Amino acid sequence: MNARKLALVICLVGLAADLVAPAAVGAPAAGGASTGSSREEAGDRLWRERARGFASKELDPKPTEGAMEAWEEALVARPESLELRFKLMEAIYFRANFLGGSSIEPKVLYERLVDLAEETVELAVAGADATELARAHFWAAVGWVLWGQSHGSVKSGTRGVAGKIRRHAQDLIELDPEFANAGGMRLLGRLHTVAPKVPFFTGWIDREVGIELLREAHGISTRDGRNALFLAEALLEYHPQEKRLALELLVDVCQRQPDPAQLVEDSETIDAACRSLAKAGGGERP
Numbered sequence: 001m002n003a004r005k006l007a008l009v010i011c012l013v014g015l016a017a018d019l020v021a022p023a024a025v026g027a028p029a030a031g032g033a034s035t036g037s038s039r040e041e042a043g044d045r046l047w048r049e050r051a052r053g054f055a056s057k058e059l060d061p062k063p064t065e066g067a068m069e070a071w072e073e074a075l076v077a078r079p080e081s082l083e084l085r086f087k088l089m090e091a092i093y094f095r096a097n098f099l100g101g102s103s104i105e106p107k108v109l110y111e112r113l114v115d116l117a118e119e120t121v122e123l124a125v126a127g128a129d130a131t132e133l134a135r136a137h138f139w140a141a142v143g144w145v146l147w148g149q150s151h152g153s154v155k156s157g158t159r160g161v162a163g164k165i166r167r168h169a170q171d172l173i174e175l176d177p178e179f180a181n182a183g184g185m186r187l188l189g190r191l192h193t194v195a196p197k198v199p200f201f202t203g204w205i206d207r208e209v210g211i212e213l214l215r216e217a218h219g220i221s222t223r224d225g226r227n228a229l230f231l232a233e234a235l236l237e238y239h240p241q242e243k244r245l246a247l248e249l250l251v252d253v254c255q256r257q258p259d260p261a262q263l264v265e266d267s268e269t270i271d272a273a274c275r276s277l278a279k280a281g282g283g284e285r286p
Contacts, residue, residue, distance in 0.1 A: 036075075037078075040084060043067040043071040044087075046067040047087070051264050059098065061095065061099040064095050068088065071084055075088060080123065082120060082136070085120045089113055089143070092109050093113060093139075093142065096150075106150050110151075113142075113147070114147050117139045117142075120140075121137060121140055133171075135179070137169070137172040138172050138180050138187075140168040141165050141168035144161050163202075165188075168187075181223050183224075185216050185220070186214065186224070186230060189210045189212075190230050192206055193207055193214065208238075211239065217231070225253040225266065225270065225273065226269050228250070229253050229269060232245075232250045235249075236280055243280070247280060250277040
């Protein structure tokens, strides 16, 4: 599904109609670049409100859906904009991963995410910008992880999802091992430690390789709590002799305060660490 088609779908189901004034979907009107810019700005404003309702534990989906709609419309006018694409991919991820009650199924959203990411990789390659290419590979890997989770192991196997994740993560590591707080190593390490090892499909999966990648990721950056969380969970599963280290990592993440700019995302990581800590016998949440 391309940008034009998904924008039409969003308009038809009336996502965030009370927050974002509808814009015509189709060929850009005169001054299309200006129209695209104004819709992008509208999306930016709504995106900053995505944590609305978090305090009451009922996130309001309208800001995120409104941002998605605005950015889809802007992308129709400016299809070559990599920045717009990155914003839209993050919003799709957020909508499907953190918010419920949508008329669009997560599978559809993830399908859009991987299509958009693969297109963006091609655009970034053509532009020969290493930073933008790294971002594109990062979102492509994330997109395929989520696609695989939503579609199940059988469809993932026939689609070669694990191989796609590995390829994009490896490309990201080669381009910039520190990008997104060692995002390439985190993604590839997690893949090696949680994906099933299936002959002819994922026979290359190696738990020890995964653990070493996660150690490297954590060594590069402790800022992203998922580096510590994923390493701790892998150690508990495959290196029980390092349980003490795993518990220390989980305690560290569990005691953190979320970044206000990433309130929902960080809170999910912190809560996951606290659950893993309790399950491992390390005590309740501090």
